[in-house]
Amino acid sequence: MSPRGRPRAFDREDALTQAMLVFWERGYDGASLAELTEAMGIKPPSLYAAFGDKESLFREAVKHYQAAHGRHTMRALTEEPTARAAVEAMLRNNACAYVEPGHPTGCMVVLAATNCTPANASVWEFLAASRDNVRRELCARLRRGVEEGDLAATVDTEALGALYATVFYGLTMQARDGVGLDSLMTVIDLALSMWPENGGGAASTVDTAPSAP
């Protein structure tokens, strides 16, 4: 069952994790092969044999990132009971992850290719598609909230999704600028205080509030 030739001397997952960390901090263009190979503990030929070229390694690193660090986002959007809880969990979980020690700050999908050059256009589109996917999942969750009755039917789910996607992106920039978790959480407090349910304007009807007004 073992492959035929000489076995690989490094752990592919570990090397991929190290590559992800370098891409996360430096971005696609800013991560050089020299820095990648040093962090991964391998030489260029081993990298190219195991992962293909730099772009293939990057794409795989992004998938690894989404599985390891972006997991909370999708989990929040699918498993939380209400739309508001889903958005709140998404924002708070990500804010925690952004400033977690042991890895770069902010969201890799947002930061790893902000400038599009002709050479890295495909990389930019790849990340842009991933961002748009999160936005669409967010809007879908809001629509589900309307269907399930925890969000007023008068709410413009596309607009509300765009707003929280905007906050989502902004939090990443704030985290990369060194803003601490407490400040990020305060921003989220305020961003959630405008949830349609909170004010008297929305036509949310039947919801037994735990505390009496």
Place this chain on the structure above:
Amino acid sequence: MSPRGRPRAFDREDALTQAMLVFWERGYDGASLAELTEAMGIKPPSLYAAFGDKESLFREAVKHYQAAHGRHTMRALTEEPTARAAVEAMLRNNACAYVEPGHPTGCMVVLAATNCTPANASVWEFLAASRDNVRRELCARLRRGVEEGDLAATVDTEALGALYATVFYGLTMQARDGVGLDSLMTVIDLALSMWPENGGGAASTVDTAPSAP
């Protein structure tokens, strides 16, 4: 009156504008000397004689950007009569500028150096300081609103400033991802609907649709 030697054959302001556009679209690292010199219509020695090295040119391009495109930000924060009007004008003016035809989308100060490498660390710090300056001006305007009575004294101006700075950054990412002006304006609508004045406390009203029974 005229300088002694051979006169410069290009307009320095025009060349600086072209350099600004290249840096704006590509970022600091992504803008190569070849692309810069071609856009500016000059050869490398002329560039170096007129502007110094690449980093000096970039810093001057950023100042040029702030004078030409970031002007609305400071104007809104200083000249608008109330804190809310100041923030609203800041966001809307910038959103318009972000998607204006004739130049790259989004804010140059946010996008031109998102990834910090050892080589461009000073550039990153330069832009980070500029971002922090905007944030401090924003918070100062909110404090002025409290002093002048158009903003409740109970409002946490630091937190509110951080929130709108976050929205500010997020709008730039949205613009660069191709979101249109109407969507950006809708996001701003929602972001402003949570202004403390609206609801009396942190929570406020929001109604994205015309009031229905």
Place this chain on the structure above:
DNA sequence: AGATTTTTGTATCGCTCGCTAAAGAAGGTG
């Protein structure tokens, strides 16, 4: 064992990067 297959380290490749020396070109000044 010997042949085969795959990975490994060394030593580059061609290319682009930011940057500059050297000489020609265009003005003013005697």
Place this chain on the structure above:
DNA sequence: CACCTTCTTTAGCGAGCGATACAAAAATCT
């Protein structure tokens, strides 16, 4: 005119980039 100063052009520097040719090394297969 010659002379000086400054800008422009040509050409190319050293360094770093992503990516590879090559042969030795380490495993399985016959």
